[in-house]
Amino acid sequence: MQKQTTLASEAAYTGVGLHSGREVHMVLCPAGADTGLVFVRTDLPGQPEIHALAENVTSTLRATTVEEKGCKVFTIEHLMSAFHAAGIDNCRIEMDSEEPPVADGSALAFFELIQEAGKKELDAPRHEVVVDKVYRIDDEKKERFVMVVPYDGFRVSFTSVNPHKLIGIQYEDFEIDEETYHKEIAPARTIAYEKEIEALRQMGLGLGGTIESVIVYNDDGWVNPLHFEDELVRHKILDxxxxxxxAGPVRGHVIAAASGHALNTALAKLLAAAPRG
Incomplete structure (x- = not known):
């Protein structure tokens, strides 16, 4: 029987939020069994908690937002990805702003922060989401989808479709374990099309993005060097x-085509009701 985990020690990181542009001090704190992953807004009266659960998703516009009792945190997907890959079940994430730091636009800093803090086993059974049948979400036009099928492990196969001639169709397939994630997925950064940046900022998004935290491309090519030739699809897998x-720690094979946060979180809501192992 697998046991639940938490961090062996606290770990802190300071930076700016990708969309808010605000400085944020984040502390990852060990937590007891069955706590789950919980964001704590230390900047608000009473330090309200927001549980990182599919049912609490309230927006997927360019990022994933969770909200509880009127308090929210957003752009949590990179940090959540690192927790998932590292196998951490319980943690209190204290933040003095509404958005985690963007770091370099990937999950690498978070994954290494978790590794440095260490993992502690707790005296309680682990509750994986064991996929026992096919769960699938399609967009309205049936052009994009994300699904998960039974599989003894955790695997992701993703096809990214981008009309830009520079990017086109990219595909990757990874069995997700800590070593593979650290090397092949965690360093993949957020990507933006140069012509969209100003429009995003007028919407109040991307205010903290810089050439150090976002890969930018235009009609001529990449503005900054890539970590991987197919970095876009690897970041999609990260997301x-x-x-x-x-939904919880997943045991299954995820298969996706051009999926984004809206479809991903809709699938998470389906999986939240799946059997637990």
Missing amino acids: VIGDLRL
Whole structure:
């Protein structure tokens, strides 16, 4: 029987939020069994808690937002992805702003922070989401989908479709374990099309994004160097791992085509009702 886990020690990280542009101090704190992953807004009166659960998702516009009792945190998918891959079940995430730091636009800093803090086993059984049948979510036009099928492990196969001639169709398939995630997925960064950046900022989004935290491309090519030739699809895998963690630790094979936060979190809501192992 697998046991639940938490961090062996506290770990802290300070930076700015990708969309808010606000400085944030984040502390990852050990937590007891069955706590789950809980965000704590230390900047608000009473330090309200927001549980990172699929049922608490309230927005998927360019990021995943969870909200509870009128308090929210957003752009949580990179941190959630790192927790999922590292196998951490319980943690209190204290933040003095509404958005985790963007770091370099990937999950690498968070994953390594978790590794440095260490993992502690708790005296309570682990509750994985054991996929026992096919769960699938399609968009309205049936052009994009994300599904998960039974599988003894955790695997993600993703096809990314981008009309830009520079990117086109990218595909990757990974068995997700800590070593593979650290090397192949965690370093993949957020990507933006240069012509969209100003429109995003007028919407109040991307205010903390810089050339150090976002890969930018235009009609001529990449503005900054890539970590991987197919970094876009690897970041998409990073995102789906984070979004599905809102259902709990998943045991299954995720298969997706051009999926984003809306479809990912809709699938997480379906999985939240799946059997637990």
